[in-house]
Amino acid sequence: MKRSPLLTACVLLLLVGSASILASRIVIARAAQGKTYSAVDLIPHRHVGLLLGCPKRAGHGLFFRNRIDAAAELFAHGKVDTLIVSGDNHAHGYNEPEDMKNALLAKGIPADRIYPDYAGFRTLDSVVRAKEIFGQDSIIVISQRFHNQRAIFLAGHHGIDAIGFNAPDVELRYGYKTVCREQLAKVKAILDIYVLRKQPHFLGQKIAIGSS
Secondary structure, three states: OOOOHHHHHHHHHHHHHHHHHHHHHHHHHHHOOOOEEOOOOOOOOOOEEEEEOOOOOHHHHHHHHHHHHHHHHHHHOOOOOEEEEEOOOOEOOEOHHHHHHHHHHHOOOOHHHEEEEOOOOOHHHHHHHHHHOOOOOEEEEEEEHHHHHHHHHHHHOOOOEEEEEEEOOOOHHHHHHHHHHHHHHHHHHHHHHHHHOOOOOOOOOOOOOOOO
16 A cells, blocks of 8 residues: 555654653763752752742742742752842733742842842853853752652753753643643754754843852
């Protein structure tokens, strides 16, 4: 039976896509090997933690809540002195950095230890801006493990010594959309580094950690 050109093209596209996802997962996992921690007593101290943003209601709010709890735990145990809260702020009424800052304030973290980054539109932007805007080349990234791995991969290619503190994962029934998007985000991260040479959407005036 003769296959149609359209069917052949679809099969090839599926194979290429699957191979790209698998290869990107392997490359990023290797880059982050031994650099993520789930126990607060095991992670080394770093002056600054980079808390990566997400929609406040993503996965019924569990991604957001778990990241806030992880950041607060690091701070309470003296593993970080200051937190950069980096996320999307592209639309009126949508402000990930302010949401994170308010949640951390409610946890008792002083306002002068929290630095919002309002131009963290993507993980790449958040990571690179931690160095280029906030002057940090050694950080703890705070997010779920799958996200930390990608951030560490990106950081390594921009001269940043990054380790990750893993917020608890979210049950698949609540977070399946995020998990699916992450597979494509890993492929995009590989393309951004090796092919497109992507840079943050915005840089701008430098902000010294420790200044008002």
